[in-house]
Amino acid sequence: MIVETRDLTRCYQLGSSRITAVNEANLQIAEGSIVSIVGPSGSGKTTLLNLIGLNDEPTSGEVYFKERKTSTISDKERREIRLRDIGFIFQTFNLLPTLTALENVELPMALLGTPQRTQRIQAIECLGSVGLAERLEHKPRELSNGEMQRVAIARALANNPTLILADEPTGELDSETGREIIELLLRLSTEKATTVIVATHDERVAEVSKAKLAIRDGEIKT
Ligand SMILES: Nc1ncnc2c1ncn2[C@@H]1O[C@H](COP(=O)(O)OP(=O)(O)OP(=O)(O)O)[C@@H](O)[C@H]1O
Ligand SMILES: [Mg+2]
Known part of the structure; x- marks a missing residue:
């Protein structure tokens, strides 16, 4: 298993109200599979992806990454796993506004110490694969939402991750571009x-998935 969760729970405390965004999720995700997580808005999809992607820490329960318990590993190692092994496509893109599309995609490679020439070649290839070969020098504010989403996808591919976590990756795309991203x-x-x-509302993504997990009020139903 590349990812396993045991009784994974994440609560948010806001004033006197407590929200259980993910409630005792037990997942086993095999290497090389495509798994979709479907559920209504607010059901816990982003929270779950952030926990699996080691961007967040559970209130209780555990995430295992490649059979390793992640709660006890050092911050340095978590960062290393996030950079090297995981490509995260954020629902809100999280592009750096002062960097061009090319520089945004180069950044995760720079953080790993990849030689500059290799960074450039690889970034151009990743942007080409999402149909953005003509937008290399554009900053995020000079791009459409769908183009920003595709830069975010290219950035997630940059370090050749073993795991891609995609949060509504076709949410801003027209149906043709969405289909290309799914392919x-x-x-x-x-x-x-x-x-x-x-995580998706797109039925076409769910269709190509090997497994579909439904989530509702933080609870996974397989
Ligand atoms: N930082 C936070 N503090 C407090 N509550 C939060 C926080 N983040 C999320 N929540 C709450 O947790 C629940 C799950 O949120 P989450 O973002 O995981 O849902 P989602 O399934 O990704 O929704 P969407 O489809 O709209 O993206 C929601 O009720 C949300 O209001
Ligand atoms: Mg979400």
Whole structure:
């Protein structure tokens, strides 16, 4: 298993109200699979992806990454895993506004110490694969929402991750571009054995998935 969760729970405390955004989730995700997580707005999809992607820490329970318990590893190692192994496509993109599309995609490679020339070649290739070869020098504010989403996808691919966590990756795309992105994710899974976990409302994504998890009020129903 590339990812396993045991009784994974995340509560948010806001004043006197307590929200259980993920409630005792037990998941087993096999290497190379495509898994979709579907559920209504507010059901806990983003919270779950953030926990699996080691961007957040559970209130209780555990995430295992490649059979390793992640609660006890050092911050340095968590960061290393996030950079090297995990490509995160954020629902709100999280692009750096002062950097161009090319520089945004180069950044995770720079953080790993990849030689500059390799960064450039790889970034151009990743942006090409999402149809943005003509937008390399654009800053996020000079891009459409769908183009920003595609830069975020290219950035997630930059370090050749073993796991891609995609939060509504086709949410801002027209149906044709969305279809191309789905095909790209599918290709990564079949050709490179990349594991893809995708939170989505897009039925087409759910259709190509090997497993579909439904989430409602933080509870997973398989
Ligand atoms: N930082 C936070 N503090 C307090 N409550 C939060 C926080 N983040 C999320 N929540 C709450 O947790 C629940 C789950 O939120 P989450 O963002 O995981 O839902 P989602 O399934 O991704 O929704 P959407 O489809 O709209 O993106 C929601 O009720 C939300 O209001
Ligand atoms: Mg969300």
